Amino acid sequence: MEVRKFSIPEILFGRGSLNYAALCANRMGAEKVFLVSDEGLEKAGWVERVFSILKEEHLAWHYYSAVNSNPRDYQVSEGAERYRQEGCDVVMAIGGGSPMDAAKGIAMVASNGGRVQDYEGANRIQRPLPPMVFMPSTAGSGADISQFAIITDMQRQVKMSIISRTLVPNISITDPQLLTTKPNDLIISSAIDALSHAVEAYISTIASTLTDIQALKAIDLILNYLPIALQDRSMEALEKLSSAGTFAGMAFSNASLGLDHALAHSLGGKLDVAHGLIHPVLLPPVMRFNLPTCVDKMAAIGEIILGGRRGSAEATAQAGIERLEEFFSNLNIATRLRDIVDDPDVLPQICEMAVYDTCLVTNPREATVEDMIDICKVSW
Template sequence: MDITKFAIPEIIFGRGSLNYAGQCALRLGARKVFLVSDEGIEQAGWLQRLMDILEKEGIEWVYYPGVTSNPRDFQVELGAEFYAKNGTDVIIAIGGGSAMDTAKGIAIIASNGGKIRDYEGANRVQRPLPPMMLITTTAGSGSDISQFCIITDMKRGVKMSIITRTLVPNISIVDPLILRTKSEALIIQSAVDALAHAIEAYMSRIASPFTEMHSLKAIDLILANMPRAVATRSLDALEQLSIASVSASMAFSNAGLGAEHALAHALGGHFDMPHGVVHPILLTSVMRFNLGIDPQKMAEIGRVILNHRLSSDRKTALAGIERLEAFFASFDVALRLSEIIPASERHRLEALCRMAVNDACNLTNPRPATWEELYRVCEEVW
């Protein structure tokens, strides 16, 4: 076996684990925390709950509310200025992927300077970051675990992938109780994002035994628990989705992703759409594109989806892909690009595919994808 590495944060998991945020912050040396969150978390009451927990431990805080879906480069840069002016130390984000990616981007600039676009790609961050604690309010994005940070470059209209070991936070807190305030749409989008993480990480060119087992477990847990979580908000099912998200995050953080995420970043950056919306549209098409490279591994995914094997690897893989399409169709989600992109904007797909081929996620796709091949995927799912 080749030499591999596996990087994860300290993970505090379980119902009520948010209550340990103050003690964890103290262990990181917190005196004046830089808090990052968004309006939705404020309205749900979780931000105030966190502030109360910090205050109980005698920790001061400064709050930066400049988070939107698909965080922008200028928001990150303004946040870094705010961080520097207020003499803060530990960075804490509570929210979904947007809040956590904003916090990571702020941390990069706070310690390394420059503009966030200077760090696009892999391993371009040279200096250590401030201590970070990330508290996820979704079961999907994985930013609280991963070496990834996704920020929208507003000039190019594309989501930049920033990948480096230093982006793994010191501490991740995963409290399934927080998921009870999520809407049906957010539960679906988050779970499907985690599913895409797991599948692409399993097929990645740099997957290892340490990532593969987490990928397969995540796929199994999501398929088994997502319908009940959506239909009933069952806390047990939501907890299982949280476990699946952690497993998928540990997998993709260390194995990378693939062409589906490269396309998702390009489309999401240009059309400013929620990240989880595009996966039910693109994922199975990209899986078919990759099938010929490693049918045995794709069949293993099919086996987990079907809970049995067919007479050949190819048949098992294809049946798994078809079952996954039926699974997506059982939810209230878009299944074609034409449902989320105006027909008048279809002509932009070629330029976006030319951009997507240079996304860092495409480097670990099992089958090298040209922009023309990515364009054919988009045409297929239009």
Template sequence: MLTPRKIYWPPINLVGPGSVKMVGEEVQKLDLTKALLVTDKVLNSNGVVKAIIEVLDQAGVAYAIFDDVKPNPTTTNVHDGFSKFQQEGCDFIITVGGGSPQDTGSGIGILSTNGGSIAEYEGMHKSKNKSVPIVAISTTAGTAAEVTINYVITDEARKLKMIMIDPNALPTIAVNDPELMLGKPKGLTAATGLDALTHAIEGYTAKGAFELSDAIAYKSIELIGRYIERAVENGQDLEARSGMGWGSFIAGLSYSNAGLGIVHSMAHQLGGEYDLPHGVANAMLLPYVMEFNIDACPEKFADIARALGVDTSKCATVEEAAKLAVEKVHQISRAVGIPSLRESAFRVEDVEKLAEQALKDACTGANPKPVTKEDLVGIYMTAYNDAPVLAV
């Protein structure tokens, strides 16, 4: 409490069923002329983008569409989007989708006011100028990229995910409307939901955690634990979608200010090397990293168990309660159908390279305990071999 904090989140946040309908009115207040709508081809063909366009048309907001975003967005995506932004004479950005369109839009926004190549902004606080305004509309309860200062772009040449941590990329308006999330496939709902849970758990245990981040991360864990299986089972369950939407949203506010950890460091390498979806990569690693980190803050892991609805009253020690959190996350992952690392494209012969890159990742420094390359190799291999985690 004696440490001064600078807390980042978007100035305007629209949250809850129907909140996307408020976008037009909010954009009108910003005195902007034309948006580049950044999305992917699936969302541009399945009716989600059409719903956004109807809101923009009603408000008289001009736009051009860029829908070439890949699931793991690349430097090419960002530079192509920036070219479209310039050609169309746009002065702000609207992102529609999960983390991929959000991250691409952040990259385009930074280039629009800073120039250069997006690779120049890898790392922390590399840009000088604030992005053009971004209206970030989330369609999944997962990445929370719509509320964070982080974005991730894949360098195709190096097969490496570049991590950018930059307050200048923070959106002006964030929108988290669960009605846009209805009907999403089970696999996508599971992966994005475990991504959100990873954010909440890593935000709660990160070195940079503090009073506010702890409070909202804990609540996020509660919400996700309560609703994730319902949301996966029934894609039309608006209450479950709303609970997951709130859980993802506030997890983003937590980790954007507290930091993450080596789940993300290691998952970024799986995405960069094998193009694995980010949420799946996080989910496959989360319980194994939790087990590794328990001795750094067992009280917090015991809290996580309780937030997930586990009865820890019969545990003789805080360490026993903490281990129940690991087992509960395993149970959730199995219940929603998350595959194992062995079932993915992961190759054992790559593990040394992946661990070395993960050690250098921007998220590693926030992990609650120090790690070595050998530690990271061990976690990858434990996840790959699916060594049992002992339940209390």
């Protein structure tokens, strides 16, 4: 067996764990926290809740909320400058993947200098980052767990993948109660994002026993508990989804991703499409494309989706992908590329950009621009 590493933060999980945010920052030596979030969390009251928690522990803070759904390079630069000007020493984020990715970028540029573009790719960060304490408000992005940060280069219209062990936060605080204020569409998109993380991590060329266990459990939990969470919003179902998001984050952070995410990053960078909307469209055809090179693993996924085997491994895998498409359709979300992309003529350019995405390196089957265009045509 090859030697593998498995990097995760310290994790606090459970109802009420948000109350420990300031204590965690104190443990990191905080005197002034740089807090990143967005308007949605402000309206839901969670930002004010964090303010009160910090105040109870007599911690000063500076609040930064200039973050889009796909965080921009200039927002990272502005945040890093404010971090330095304000004399902050710990980075904290509460929100979905966008505030957390922006916070990672801010911590990176504030401590290492230069521009965020200087760190695109893998293992290009040279200096340690300030301590980071992250509190996810969705059950899907995995940014509170992972070695990834995704930032949009506005000039190139590209979502940059930045990968480094130093981007793993020191502490992740997952309080499922934050999901109670999320609308159904965000619950769905986050859960499907986590599902795609788990599927791609499981079939990755650098997957291991540790990541396989996490990935398969995440798939099982999402398929079983997402419909329940949408129907009755029970805390048990929301906790299961939060667990799934954490497991999927552990898996993809250490096994990386694949073709589905390479295309999703390219689409999101070029067209500013919300990340979670892309996977129901692209994940099934990408799974079919990858099937010939990982039949047994696709069959294992199929068994979870179907609740049992369907004859041969290939038959089980094919039936599992078909059932997954039904699962997406029953959620009343977009499942065709034409529903999220207005102009099909832009697709070849998107595929040409996706070839350079770091996630493609660990896809189980080599994919050319022509292969990606074919996948987009099938998805249209």
